[in-house]
Amino acid sequence: MARINSAAELEERRLGILSKRDPNKLCIAVCNGNGCSGRNEGIISVFTEELGKQSLDGKVDVRATGCHGFCEKGPFVVIYPEEICYTGVTLEDVPEIVAQTVVGNQVVDRLVYTDPATGEKAVRQSDIPYYKNQTRLLMGNNPMINPKDIDEYLALGGYAGLSKALFEMTPEQVLEEIKKANLRGRGGGGFPAGSKWETTRNAPEKVKYVIVNGHEGEPGAFMDRALFTGNPHLVLEGLIIGAYAIGSHLGFIYTRHDSPELLANIRTALKQAEEYGLLGKDIMGSGFDFEVEVHFDIGIFVSGESSALMRSIEGKAPEPTPKYIRTSVSGIWGKPSNLNNIETWANVPQIISKGSEWYSTIGTERSKGTKLISFFGNVCNTGVVEVPFGTSLKEIVYGFGGGIPNGKKLKAVHFGGAMGGSLPASMIDTPLDFDGLAKVGAQIGAGALMVLDEDTCMVDLARFFMKFLSEESCGKCVPCREGVRQMLNILTNITEGKGKEGDIELLEEISEVVGEAALCSLGRTAPAPLLGMLNYFRDEFEAHIKEKRCPAHFCKNLQ
Amino acid sequence: MSKILIKIDGREFEASEGMTILQAAKEVGVEIPTLCYYEKLEPYGGCRLCTVEAEIRGRSKLVAACLYPVEKDLIVRTRTEKVDQIRKMLLELMLAHAPASRDLQAYAEEYGADKNRFQKESSFCIHCGLCVRYCAEIKKKEVITFVDRGTNREISFIPEIASQECENCKECFPLCPTEALQAAYVLTQALSFPSLQSVTE
Numbered sequence: 075m076a077r078i079n080s081a082a083e084l085e086e087r088r089l090g091i092l093s094k095r096d097p098n099k100l101c102i103a104v105c106n107g108n109g110c111s112g113r114n115e116g117i118i119s120v121f122t123e124e125l126g127k128q129s130l131d132g133k134v135d136v137r138a139t140g141c142h143g144f145c146e147k148g149p150f151v152v153i154y155p156e157e158i159c160y161t162g163v164t165l166e167d168v169p170e171i172v173a174q175t176v177v178g179n180q181v182v183d184r185l186v187y188t189d190p191a192t193g194e195k196a197v198r199q200s201d202i203p204y205y206k207n208q209t210r211l212l213m214g215n216n217p218m219i220n221p222k223d224i225d226e227y228l229a230l231g232g233y234a235g236l237s238k239a240l241f242e243m244t245p246e247q248v249l250e251e252i253k254k255a256n257l258r259g260r261g262g263g264g265f266p267a268g269s270k271w272e273t274t275r276n277a278p279e280k281v282k283y284v285i286v287n288g289h290e291g292e293p294g295a296f297m298d299r300a301l302f303t304g305n306p307h308l309v310l311e312g313l314i315i316g317a318y319a320i321g322s323h324l325g326f327i328y329t330r331h332d333s334p335e336l337l338a339n340i341r342t343a344l345k346q347a348e349e350y351g352l353l354g355k356d357i358m359g360s361g362f363d364f365e366v367e368v369h370f371d372i373g374i375f376v377s378g379e380s381s382a383l384m385r386s387i388e389g390k391a392p393e394p395t396p397k398y399i400r401t402s403v404s405g406i407w408g409k410p411s412n413l414n415n416i417e418t419w420a421n422v423p424q425i426i427s428k429g430s431e432w433y434s435t436i437g438t439e440r441s442k443g444t445k446l447i448s449f450f451g452n453v454c455n456t457g458v459v460e461v462p463f464g465t466s467l468k469e470i471v472y473g474f475g476g477g478i479p480n481g482k483k484l485k486a487v488h489f490g491g492a493m494g495g496s497l498p499a500s501m502i503d504t505p506l507d508f509d510g511l512a513k514v515g516a517q518i519g520a521g522a523l524m525v526l527d528e529d530t531c532m533v534d535l536a537r538f539f540m541k542f543l544s545e546e547s548c549g550k551c552v553p554c555r556e557g558v559r560q561m562l563n564i565l566t567n568i569t570e571g572k573g574k575e576g577d578i579e580l581l582e583e584i585s586e587v588v589g590e591a592a593l594c595s596l597g598r599t600a601p602a603p604l605l606g607m608l609n610y611f612r613d614e615f616e617a618h619i620k621e622k623r624c625p626a627h628f629c630k631n632l633q
Numbered sequence: 634m635s636k637i638l639i640k641i642d643g644r645e646f647e648a649s650e651g652m653t654i655l656q657a658a659k660e661v662g663v664e665i666p667t668l669c670y671y672e673k674l675e676p677y678g679g680c681r682l683c684t685v686e687a688e689i690r691g692r693s694k695l696v697a698a699c700l701y702p703v704e705k706d707l708i709v710r711t712r713t714e715k716v717d718q719i720r721k722m723l724l725e726l727m728l729a730h731a732p733a734s735r736d737l738q739a740y741a742e743e744y745g746a747d748k749n750r751f752q753k754e755s756s757f758c759i760h761c762g763l764c765v766r767y768c769a770e771i772k773k774k775e776v777i778t779f780v781d782r783g784t785n786r787e788i789s790f791i792p793e794i795a796s797q798e799c800e801n802c803k804e805c806f807p808l809c810p811t812e813a814l815q816a817a818y819v820l821t822q823a824l825s826f827p828s829l830q831s832v833t834e
């Protein structure tokens with residue numbers, strides 16, 4: 075395919091793609107994401123086979139898409155243009171779908187979604203309450219895109235944001251727009267992206283780098299993967315726009331080593347973008363050059379931490395290094411390096427195309443836009459949802475999550491994995507908000523929400539997180555390595571009925587030292603889940619220690 | 634080199650750019666305890682014993698003196714209650730591994746650290762990394778490295794290289810604040826190249 079050499083050519087290309095499409099042609103979109111944990115394997119090939127048998131190959135398109143988000147009910151098959159949606163499709167269902175729907179234009183009733191609460195059926199995917207109630211600004215295109223085909227992204231208006239940035243805006247204006255939108259980092263800290271970009275841009279070193287943090291190490295988090303695998307160009311477009319604003323000509327995608335589909339899609343996206351002149355030298359004829367390298371994590375949690383990640387890209391061990399000079403001033407090879415999370419980058423194109431004013435209407439006062447949340451644990455549905463900031467946790471757990479299974483009661487929700495915090499059920503009305511949640515001790519983190527029912531022992535959960543950290547800390551600094559080791563010892567003792575008077579106070583004292591003296595944020599936030607639990611569930615710790623009793627009847631030695 | 638005016642424990646000092654708090658403190662005669670620091674090596678920031686309070690533009694934070702670069706109007710406090718509390722606990726955490734270490738004992742006395750406060754894990758090594766870094770940075774050999782991570786992290790000699798290099802060097806031995814290094818070496822030797830051992834004995 076020929077290069078695109080101007081804004082007008084991009085629009086021409088898009089119209090060209092659309093004109094070649096027959097809007098009435100059937101297209102079977104099958105989710106090929108990783109959320110359904112392999113249940114979708116082989117469905118696509120059986121569809122192709124079945125269509126062949128009916129001599130329909132060529133007359134019907136089959137599209138392998140990324141994750142649709144409602145993984146509990148996956149795999150999803152959506153048949154366009156009518157958007158007929160089937161859930162939980164198996165290989166055996168495929169012949170029936172082809173015969174009934176593709177050939178016979180009939181809906182296969184038994185595969186249609188039925189709302190468990192109301193008993194109502196929803197034939198179209200967008201009518202399923204799970205989808206209808208979301209604001210799918212980032213994930214919404216996943217069902218409509220084959221991530222291996224750049225044309226499908228272009229058809230939906232892809233790279234229009236880049237085109238606008240390059241031809242209608244100066245780098246300063248792009249930066250201003252991101253700042254005005256108050257885009258905040260989605261990787262854990264909620265740090266304003268605009269001011270980080272500005273620091274990198276203004277750093278004296280000429281050579282600057284931009285980086286996608288695609289490590290996604292938080293246990294239970296899989297939305298970054300769902301988004302990046304399903305719509306890689308969205309992230310890439312955001313990255314290129316960011317590079318333009320910052321004045322960087324080389325970017326790095328630091329991504330998971332264990333996700334072949336993700337990697338294949340990234341590589342294909344880079345190659346196609348380059349062929350189209352959207353990446354590489356003289357992007358779209360604008361004179362702006364930008365290239366991207368792909369690097370792999372080595373699958374340890376701390377490699378997602380910014381300084382460890384940068385050491386890893388340099389080819390060294392992913393060990394955090396002190397950051398008294400910010401990485402945005404001195405990062406990879408001492409050059410100013412701007413690191414953002416996948417989801418952060420994915421927000422950029424829409425802010426540029428639709429403007430910061432529009433973006434600011436979504437969300438809360440200080441947390442703008444939408445957030446991807448993956449939920450798991452004691453909850454009826456698992457999956458990824460995209461909701462505006464300000465949505466209550468209750469809506470997420472009950473509205474999307476479908477509540478707590480087996481008639482159990484909700485005990486707590488936990489955000490942010492081993493560096494986050496739990497909130498008791500009584501605080502379920504708390505709205506999703508970076509600062510609001512941080513204030514009550516539940517940092518959103520990457521957005522993995524763990525739902526806990528009444529059978530959960532909070533002391534054991536604290537022990538579990540501490541164990542995770544004792545294995546995932548890099549082990550370089552004393553407070554983190556040794557403090558976590560001792561806190562784990564104490565917590566293990568408590569869950570085994572060997573807790574002593576004074577243990578809680580000692581845990582708090584160690585927490586304070588670890589939180590203040592550790593080298594990197596892993597150590598500095600390691601005590602957070604424990605401190606939150608001591609705050610909201612202190613009586614459970616006391617029951618374990620003083621009465622040798624586990625109120626949740628979970629700890630085996632205390633029954 | 635431009636001069637930067639800073640204050641350490643009330644004493645004013647004209648530091649030069651690029652200096653760390655630790656270096657500046659030394660010049661004014663303020664002692665800051667260190668364990669993983671060695672002037673010939675890149676600062677590491679592992680032991681955190683050198684933690685001090687650094688105030689800049691009215692905001693105070695706890696930083697590692699061996700790494701923190703001086704900046705304009707910096708005010709450093711090296712012995713606040715908070716700093717002492719941190720050092721005391723760090724020492725107690727390390728003493729759980731190496732209760733007999735002289736360096737640790739001396740500091741323990743100064744900071745009132747109790748060597749029996751935490752459950753003992755007599756692995757001796759306190760992971761200061763002096764041996765590992767000396768071998769890599771000065772000798773350019775990397776005979777000894779860290780393996781594993783988190784609480785399982787330990788030092789390990791690579792026997793194939795150790796049998797060639799160590800016998801005539803052993804320059805890192807005196808740097809070790811505990812007996813861990815020698816123990817690890819003797820163990821490596823006994824397991825991997827015992828013949829050499831008998832020759833030297």
Ligand SMILES: Cc1cc2nc3c(=O)[nH]c(=O)nc-3n(C[C@H](O)[C@H](O)[C@H](O)COP(=O)(O)O)c2cc1C
Nearest residue numbers: 259260261287290291378379380414415418595596
């Ligand atoms: C131990 C640790 C692990 C982290 N893992 C990730 C990760 O997997 N993905 C991520 O985007 N950020 C991770 N972060 C946060 C990054 O250090 C960094 O703040 C973030 O990528 C910046 O991007 P943002 O501002 O867009 O959020 C981690 C931080 C720590 C301390």
Ligand code: SF4
Nearest residue numbers: 548550551554594597
């Ligand atoms: S805080 Fe933990 S993860 Fe971070 S440098 Fe120290 S030991 Fe490593």
Ligand code: FES
Nearest residue numbers: 678680681683699
């Ligand atoms: S001497 Fe500064 S951290 Fe060890």
